[in-house]
Amino acid sequence: MWDLTEFRKELKELVNIDSCSSDRDDVARIGELLAGKYRDIGLYVETHAGCTCIQAKTHPDTDFDVLLVGHMDTVFPRGTAGKRSYREDESYAYGPGVADMKAGLVMILHLVRKLRKTNPGLRICIANDGDEETDSILSYEWLKELSGHARYAYVFEPGRPGNGFVKSRKGYLGIEIDFNGISAHAGNAPEKGASAIREMARWITELTALQNLEIGTSVNAGTVNGGISPNVIADHANVYFDVRIRQMPELLRIKEKVQELQKNISVEGVTASVKYISEMTPMSPTEITDRMIEHITQKAEELHMEISWFCVGGVSDANHLAGWGVPVICGCGPCGGNLHSEEEFLELFSLENRLELMFQVLADLSV
Numbered sequence: 001m002w003d004l005t006e007f008r009k010e011l012k013e014l015v016n017i018d019s020c021s022s023d024r025d026d027v028a029r030i031g032e033l034l035a036g037k038y039r040d041i042g043l044y045v046e047t048h049a050g051c052t053c054i055q056a057k058t059h060p061d062t063d064f065d066v067l068l069v070g071h072m073d074t075v076f077p078r079g080t081a082g083k084r085s086y087r088e089d090e091s092y093a094y095g096p097g098v099a100d101m102k103a104g105l106v107m108i109l110h111l112v113r114k115l116r117k118t119n120p121g122l123r124i125c126i127a128n129d130g131d132e133e134t135d136s137i138l139s140y141e142w143l144k145e146l147s148g149h150a151r152y153a154y155v156f157e158p159g160r161p162g163n164g165f166v167k168s169r170k171g172y173l174g175i176e177i178d179f180n181g182i183s184a185h186a187g188n189a190p191e192k193g194a195s196a197i198r199e200m201a202r203w204i205t206e207l208t209a210l211q212n213l214e215i216g217t218s219v220n221a222g223t224v225n226g227g228i229s230p231n232v233i234a235d236h237a238n239v240y241f242d243v244r245i246r247q248m249p250e251l252l253r254i255k256e257k258v259q260e261l262q263k264n265i266s267v268e269g270v271t272a273s274v275k276y277i278s279e280m281t282p283m284s285p286t287e288i289t290d291r292m293i294e295h296i297t298q299k300a301e302e303l304h305m306e307i308s309w310f311c312v313g314g315v316s317d318a319n320h321l322a323g324w325g326v327p328v329i330c331g332c333g334p335c336g337g338n339l340h341s342e343e344e345f346l347e348l349f350s351l352e353n354r355l356e357l358m359f360q361v362l363a364d365l366s367v
């Protein structure tokens with residue numbers, strides 16, 4: 001029913017080409033390869049050199065029924081594919097990006113190949129960006145514009161082991177804070193110094209105290225730097241926070257605290273400069289996504305398939321889409337795990353089930 005030999009051949013081809021987010025030429029190679037395959041099945045393909053993004057539509061219309069999203073980049077540096085290229089054992093496939101998310105890219109391709117024939121009226125748009133692993137900064141505007149024309153979106157990030165889909169993702173905020181103080185000899189003239197580290201320490205305790213895991217808010221001071229020697233009062237310190245939230249007002253609460261701390265510096269002579277980095281809204285279930293969840297669950301039941309639903313802390317393009325108000329389900333790709341590590345794996349035994357289930361779901365959108 002599904003040509004899994006062809007699937008694995010195309011997957012191998014993609015995995016064996018490095019496509020680290022920072023190597024734009026490598027990502028573009030994946031793009032060219034996919035664009036060729038899309039043209040072969042008669043899609044209207046547009047490539048965007050600035051962001052190394054590709055869109056491929058079944059119809060020339062501006063609006064479409066469904067957006068299928070897959071990123072082409074991986075977290076692995078150039079040379080990784082050469083060192084540990086695609087391989088399979090009886091049940092799993094391995095290699096950089098095999099699950100996250102080159103298998104998702106191949107899955108979209110196979111689905112659209114078939115849907116073109118079975119559901120010629122279904123207006124599909126495929127969106128492939130090339131910098132998701134670095135928060136889609138380059139592709140942000142392009143994806144935003146495109147998603148404005150979609151009724152529904154499905155993101156083919158890896159499914160979770162256990163035939164899992166992702167129904168919610170936490171939002172994210174990175175906060176980088178630089179503290180500048182006055183250096184002085186810690187023994188001879190401590191009164192002349194203003195310790196950037198002392199001020200930073202207060203911010204760390206105050207901000208991490210806002211963590212409230214019960215409602216899904218976590219605040220982690222992930223890296224700190226500062227000072228040059230124990231006998232010198234530090235004139236510089238730097239901290240990077242990772243904030244995850246399930247509810248949007250929580251982001252406000254954190255930012256208000258940051259503002260308050262900045263207005264009330266406790267170590268005289270120290271200044272703090274705050275940079276907010278990659279703010280992402282949470283992907284939270286809505287009335288429409290609840291219906292999409294119901295729809296997938298129902299189709300799975302018809303196929304006598306067990307599926308599971310996950311709420312996760314990691315972010316993806318689905319966060320952006322949800323933030324722009326597009327009904328979106330994530331984790332629709334073949335299942336895998338140990339993502340972003342050398343142990344990344346893809347469940348080969350999940351391929352057929354996932355293809356068939358998502359085919360049934362998408363085919364039913366046009367009725």
Ligand SMILES: [Zn+2]
Pocket residue numbers: 071100101132157158316
């Ligand atoms: Zn991914």
